[in-house]
Amino acid sequence: MEDKKGSLPDAGAAAALEQAFRLVDLQNKGIRSSNALASGRRGGAGPTDDAAFQFGGQTVMLPVFNGPAEDSPYSLLEGEDGFKLQFEGKTLMYLDPVARPNFYDLSTADGIPYNKIAALHSSDVLASTVIQSCIRWDPNDRCKFCAIGHSLAAGSTVAKKSPAQLAEVVAAAERLDGIRQITLTTGTPNETDRGALHLTECVKAIRKVSRLPIQVQCEPPEDAEWYWRLKEAGANTIGLHVESFDEDVRREMMPSKSSITLETYFDAFEKAVAVFGRNQVTTYVILGMGEDAEKTIVGCSRAAALGVYPFVVPLRPLRGTMLEFAKPPTSAYMDDMYRKVADLLSAASLSSADSMAGCAKCGACSALPSFEKNKAPGVMG
Ligand code: SF4
Known part of the structure; x- marks a missing residue:
């Protein structure tokens, strides 16, 4: 070979x-x-x-x-x-x-290295966690797969990235490394706007220096007007990450975040698609946490019918998380689930190729794009 x-x-x-x-x-x-x-x-x-x-x-x-x-x-x-x-x-x-990007060598005027503000994902995505803290980061309540608090504790990032800092890094990464899209995610700072306010400010600042497509990712805000505000600020797509379509698994793996029920997510999907359009709303679905496969496919099918791209990924047992010693799913299970979800995408006319920005567009953390029938140029399978 x-x-x-x-x-x-x-x-x-x-x-x-x-x-x-x-x-x-x-x-x-x-x-x-x-x-x-x-x-x-x-x-x-x-x-x-x-x-x-x-x-x-x-x-x-x-x-x-x-x-x-x-x-x-x-x-x-x-x-x-x-x-x-x-x-x-x-x-x-x-x-x-992929080579270390050039913008990692730069710092802001006040001495913060650019790579503490944003990171290169894949080969052409600039990604930042704009608020690195989370109200759910409690030893008993945190999401068991998440490591958001660890990089803050290790000093490898800053707690809150200012809109001006992000705009500065975007301009440099576009100029020096040819990035092609931007993904902004956030820890959850409160139970009202859930980070959408700061995301909106960050997107507005980036729009002053760049026309690159942007995905924002947050929990569903209480007020659906935030979808319009984010869109009007310049966001092209949104990620509302359900993490699992099995409510039992959600309660077990996300003791705090599961207080946002699946029905709330489906309601949010509908409202977000009404603003961003079909194929421009994604949801992260982690496989291998003990979920019921049938419930998962039913959930992916319902999301896809609404116009939401279910971005299925295998569990990554990350260092320092409560699932550090868990086993990832088997490859046979993932292969089977990818094929089924790819069929759902095809039936709903959704594809990574037609997504403008974010994880579905990037696709680097999942093999799902390789199983899609309508593949983006360069995607194998
Ligand atoms: S799929 Fe999402 S999380 Fe993974 S590298 Fe791409 S943008 Fe980053």
């Missing part, structure tokens, strides 16, 4: 399918690697403990720093001609890590 650097091993359909399954397996098991990877990220909100790689013509995020990666059958061998991906010691292909 080893081939010329940077190319697919085989352009045939069977090889493409094998590549898609390999990606599923890699995202579950991770890669044993040296710490030489300059672009990896540890801690923070969302999937982390990972690094970005060029894999068969697309960029993917693969776990390299979490527990499962330590025991993975996959490893990375650095040689003179680049990094080789090995499975149980046998070389499969070249796997180039």
Whole structure:
């Protein structure tokens, strides 16, 4: 399977399918690697403990720093001609890590390094957690999969990014590294606007320096007018992350956040789609937390029918989280769920290619885009 650097091993359909399954397996098991990877990220909100790689013509995020990666059958061998991906010691292909971006070398006038304000995700997404604290970050109530408080405690980020700081970093990352979209997420600061107010201010400031598409991500705000305010400020898409469509799993894994019920989420989906449009609202769905597969598919189907893209990802047991020692889902389960969700997307005429910004557009944390029928250019499978 080893081939010329940077190319697919085989352009045939069977090889493409094998590549898609390999990606599923890699995202579950991770890669044993040296710490030489300059672009990896540890801690923070969302999937982390990972690094970005060029894999068969697309960029993917693969776990390299979490527990499962330590025991993975996959490893990375650095040689003179680049990094080789090995499975149980046998070389499969070249796997180039995405280079450290240039904007990481800059600091604001008051001395804050740009990479404490925003990070490069995948190869062309600038991402920032605009409020790094969360009312749910309590030892008994926090979401068991989340690491948002750890990077703040480690000093690798700042608690609240100002709109001006973000605009400054966006301008530099667009100029120096050619970023193509922006994702702004937030911890939940209160139970009213849930971070939408600060997101709105940040988007307004970014719009003064950039026309790049922006996704905002937050819990559903109490007042649905926030969707209009975010849209009018310049946000193109919104992520409302349900995390699981199994209410029992939500209560177990998110003791505090599950107070926002699934029905509240479905109501929010409808209101957000009325503002942002079909295919411009996404929801993160983590698989492998003990969920009922049928309830999950029913939930994804209901979301897709409303015009919401269910971005399914495998559980990443992150360092320092309450699920640090959990096992990721099996690759066979993920493969089956990806196929079913891809069919739902197709039936609802939704696709990552038609999303303007955010996780569905980026797709690097999930193999779902590889299973879609209407793929974006460059996506394999
Ligand atoms: S899918 Fe979302 S969280 Fe993952 S790298 Fe892309 S923008 Fe970041």
